[in-house]
Every structure is written in C-alpha cells, then in structure tokens.
Amino acid sequence: MSTNSKAWLVGGGIGSLAAAAFLLRDGSVPGENVTILEAGPIMGGSLDGAGDPAAGYSMRGGRMLTTDNYECTWDLYQSIPSLHNAGRTVFDETVEFNEQHKSHALARLVDSRRAKVPVASMGFSMRNRRELLKLSQTGEDMLASGCITDWLSPGFFETEFWYMWSTTFAFQPWHSAVEFRRYLHRFVLEFSRIETLAGVKRTIYNQYDSLVLPLQTWLTTLGVRLIADCTVTDLDHKTEDGRFMVTGIRCLRQGRSERISVNDGDFVFVQNGSMTAASSLGSMTSAPRKLTGADSGGWTLWEKLAEGRPQFGNPAAFNRCIAQSCWESFTVTLQDPAFFDQMTRFSGNQPGIGGLVTFKDSNWLMSIVLAFQPHFPNQPAGVQVFWGYSLFPDRVGNFVAKPMDECNGAEILRELCGHLRFDPETVKSANCIPCRMPYITSMFMPRVRGDRPPPVPPGSGNLAFVSQFVEIPDDVVFTVEYSVRAAQMAVYELLGIGRAIPPVTPHDKSLKAQLEALFKAFK
Numbered sequence: 001m002s003t004n005s006k007a008w009l010v011g012g013g014i015g016s017l018a019a020a021a022f023l024l025r026d027g028s029v030p031g032e033n034v035t036i037l038e039a040g041p042i043m044g045g046s047l048d049g050a051g052d053p054a055a056g057y058s059m060r061g062g063r064m065l066t067t068d069n070y071e072c073t074w075d076l077y078q079s080i081p082s083l084h085n086a087g088r089t090v091f092d093e094t095v096e097f098n099e100q101h102k103s104h105a106l107a108r109l110v111d112s113r114r115a116k117v118p119v120a121s122m123g124f125s126m127r128n129r130r131e132l133l134k135l136s137q138t139g140e141d142m143l144a145s146g147c148i149t150d151w152l153s154p155g156f157f158e159t160e161f162w163y164m165w166s167t168t169f170a171f172q173p174w175h176s177a178v179e180f181r182r183y184l185h186r187f188v189l190e191f192s193r194i195e196t197l198a199g200v201k202r203t204i205y206n207q208y209d210s211l212v213l214p215l216q217t218w219l220t221t222l223g224v225r226l227i228a229d230c231t232v233t234d235l236d237h238k239t240e241d242g243r244f245m246v247t248g249i250r251c252l253r254q255g256r257s258e259r260i261s262v263n264d265g266d267f268v269f270v271q272n273g274s275m276t277a278a279s280s281l282g283s284m285t286s287a288p289r290k291l292t293g294a295d296s297g298g299w300t301l302w303e304k305l306a307e308g309r310p311q312f313g314n315p316a317a318f319n320r321c322i323a324q325s326c327w328e329s330f331t332v333t334l335q336d337p338a339f340f341d342q343m344t345r346f347s348g349n350q351p352g353i354g355g356l357v358t359f360k361d362s363n364w365l366m367s368i369v370l371a372f373q374p375h376f377p378n379q380p381a382g383v384q385v386f387w388g389y390s391l392f393p394d395r396v397g398n399f400v401a402k403p404m405d406e407c408n409g410a411e412i413l414r415e416l417c418g419h420l421r422f423d424p425e426t427v428k429s430a431n432c433i434p435c436r437m438p439y440i441t442s443m444f445m446p447r448v449r450g451d452r453p454p455p456v457p458p459g460s461g462n463l464a465f466v467s468q469f470v471e472i473p474d475d476v477v478f479t480v481e482y483s484v485r486a487a488q489m490a491v492y493e494l495l496g497i498g499r500a501i502p503p504v505t506p507h508d509k510s511l512k513a514q515l516e517a518l519f520k521a522f523k
C-alpha cells in the first residue's frame, strides 16, 4: 500500500473500528487516509450504551468475554490506551478488574417456585450424552444446513445444560448444528464451569464506554475521520484483470446523495449485515415498534453486492425469517436500592459476580444480569442499572397476558417481579426500556458453505467484508472476537501484512475425552 492509498470503511461497528486500528498499527497507514462511514448517529454499532438517570439508560446488549479465547480482541486492546487509567491499556485494566471481580454465579437457574435449581448435574441421560458426542465429532460438511434438532432429541432441550448453554449463548433448537458444534469446540472450557460462569470476563463499564470509546479516541487522535449519518447505498466497480475493483462509493450523507471516488491503490471494507439491523426501543408506556429489514436498510448493500455474485455470499440465508432470529432485551434504571438489595439477598451474589439469572420455566425464557455498579461513567451514586433479555418474546407471559413483543417497560417489570415474587413496589421508581432486535440471532440461522464470503472474497482486488457474516474457520459468531478477527484477516490479506494473526486456541484437542470426563464429573 502506498502512502497515498486511502481506506474507506463502510459501517462504524467494532469490526470497522478494529480494521482501522489494524491499518494504522500493523499496516502503517496514516490515520488521515482512513475514513469510516456510519449510517447511524454514532460509532460502535451493536456495542451501544447511553443515557442518564432522568431519561433512563439503554443498551441493546451486555457482553460476556473470555481471556481463554478472544485472541484477536486482546491483541488489539493491548495497544489501546485506557481512558481512565493513565499509562495502562484497555487490556490491562480489564484483566485487573476481572481479578478483583471474579464471576461465580450462585443462582444460575431459577424455577417456577422461585427455587434455585441445583446445577451440579447437567441433567443428561445416556442418550443425550451419546447424541452430544456424536454431534461434536461430526464434520461440518455432514452437518451442512441441519438444525440442532436434527441431531439432539427433544429430551436434550429439557436438560439443565441446555437451559444454561442456550441462554448464555442465545441458541434456539432450530439454529445451525454447525454453529452449535463450533461453540462446543471453541468454548469447551466453559462447559465445565457453565453453572457458575467462572470463565466469563466483563468490561468495567458497558461496552460502549469500555471498548468503543477508547478505540475511537485512539483512532481520532491519530487522524482517522469518522463520518456519522452516512448510509452507503451502492459501490461502483470495474473488472480489471478478472478482479472486482471498487471505483466509487455512493452514499446518502445527512440525506444528500454523494459519490466518493475510490482510486487505484485504495481499499474498501464493508460491514455486510448487522445483528441489530431494524432494532427499535420502547418505553415504560410503549412497546418497541415491529420493524423489519425494509425499514432499516441494514441488509440492502450486501443484498445488492451479492446479487448474481455467489462469491459475495447469500444474505437471505440469514435474514429470511424474523420468527427464527428475533428476541428482546431491556435495560432498567433504578432510583431506589430495593431491587438490587433483594436480588443480592436472593441470589447470594453481589452485583457483577453472579452473571445471568435465568427463569427457566418462564414462558418468555427471561434472564437478567446485575452488572458491577456503576455501569455507566456518568451514573450517579444511588442510581442502579441492570439488563435482561428473553429468548421467546412472541409467547404470552406467565404474569402478563400478552406476548413480550407487545409489552411496554412497565409490563415487562410486572412479569419480572412475578417470577421473583417481588412486591411491585420494589420497582416503583424504575424506568424499563425494552429493545426489539428482529435479526439478533440471524448469524445462527442454518446455512451452507458459501453463504458467508471469506473476509477477502475470491477475485476481489480491493474489497473486503468485515462482520459476523464472513466465514472464519473454527471461530464462532455472536462474539466481539469474530468481528475483530475478521478485521485483522481482511486488513492483513489486502495489505499483505506478514505479522501472524493469533490463532484460534485449540482448547479442544481431545474434545471427545474432555466431554466424557465432564459427563462423569456432572452425573
């Protein structure tokens, strides 16, 4: 890459921010030659988190990370200065925080009697064990476009293991068997500690403040241009020596059409698809609107690029059925300590230690997480924030006679208090903001080889994809790591950078033996 070369990054999620960082750090590209074009009002994509005590805080997701995996993420954040601890990196401060606040859930599953379910046993029958071993040993070509239910019989979905694994990682029985198998291999260490979530690492604050802002600050200090409210609608291109070359970027910037020229030697990185496309927020008095891809346009660019070009993948494999990819989260802001006090007494965990509490018999399959407080840097003492989600928002609740996706924040709190048998007074000052995400598990939809392009598709001269919808052997989607790894692979390949990318750690060297030992341990 010449020093005059420019890089254009379409989308401002962690994938693009990471790609920009790799361009600067490992490709020696000057910051002023790098521009990120983001359709939304701010950078960070799915890693959002904002608010104040009066309006209420809101975040679409709360993330669990590990330090046994996430190799590329920590490789990146070892170079990004902390915003709060001078002279330290984001990696240093996160590791230190997790040494002080070790995850150890004592109330991982709660049943309909509000009893904590003993999870020393995973609840497997011999048949469940056989089937799980068989699935874990079957190659991806054999699993092909199969669902998890093609390999595991109905009883499996009633085991304690399934309730814990599926709510930790957001799997549904109809999701991809390939992806489920990859999780077994990639997160085999979590298998033995899934009931306490002991391997889970957290960021100090929500992920916008702890991961996005430090990275964005480092990039802008070095001259990277971040352009918000800019939707890329199409890419002009030519074919040169049989290679696909982008020559221009068509965009709508603050509603006005613009064309950016892409010159010889320039590169374009596109975030194709987003799990939070068409997401919508509700309030204490209104349910989130039911948006679709057509409302957000979040899939349009990939759909245009992939039309007639199978080398660019097949977005329809992922966004074809909202009924199979939708769930809802909610963020609750409290001005009164009663809820946290009662939860602490009930769960036996201080906030930040317990991780997920799942109401396993709830119709909505609801879970909540009380993070370490404050969860936002501007959160005053006396205000507390927690996050929750439900994997079946289309079902009628146990305490509210409506599907969750028709409920406002007050109704979601009523359902939650019902499961906890908490007096409604406990949340009388609460502000609950629901968030509907129609494509949140689109990455887990059954797929075949070729539905996801590699980060640099065959025949591409200057275009790469950086997202959850690229193919990376052995790694698992629905993780920050997947987007960061895609970014590192895309940048290194297009620029010809020789530095080694941290490999996916082979914790699963003898998975069969490891699983058998675990089956013995968890009778």
Ligand SMILES: Cc1cc2nc3c(=O)[nH]c(=O)nc-3n(C[C@H](O)[C@H](O)[C@H](O)COP(=O)(O)OP(=O)(O)OC[C@H]3O[C@@H](n4cnc5c(N)ncnc54)[C@H](O)[C@@H]3O)c2cc1C
Residues within 6 Å of the ligand: 010, 011, 012, 013, 014, 015, 016, 037, 038, 039, 040, 044, 045, 046, 047, 060, 061, 062, 063, 064, 065, 230, 231, 232, 233, 271, 273, 274, 275, 276, 298, 301, 329, 440, 466, 467, 468, 477, 478, 479, 480, 481, 483
């Ligand atoms: C509820 C929830 C829970 C999660 N839990 C975890 C967890 O526990 N652990 C974990 O590791 N990960 C978790 N994740 C996943 C993680 O947050 C994502 O994998 C990651 O943030 C995806 O980043 P990305 O940059 O690839 O895509 P995104 O964050 O989706 O960003 C894509 C960006 O591109 C923009 N864009 C798209 N098209 C265009 C266009 N044409 N023009 C301009 N801009 C465009 C979009 O507006 C968006 O901002 C969770 C996510 C959610 C939502």
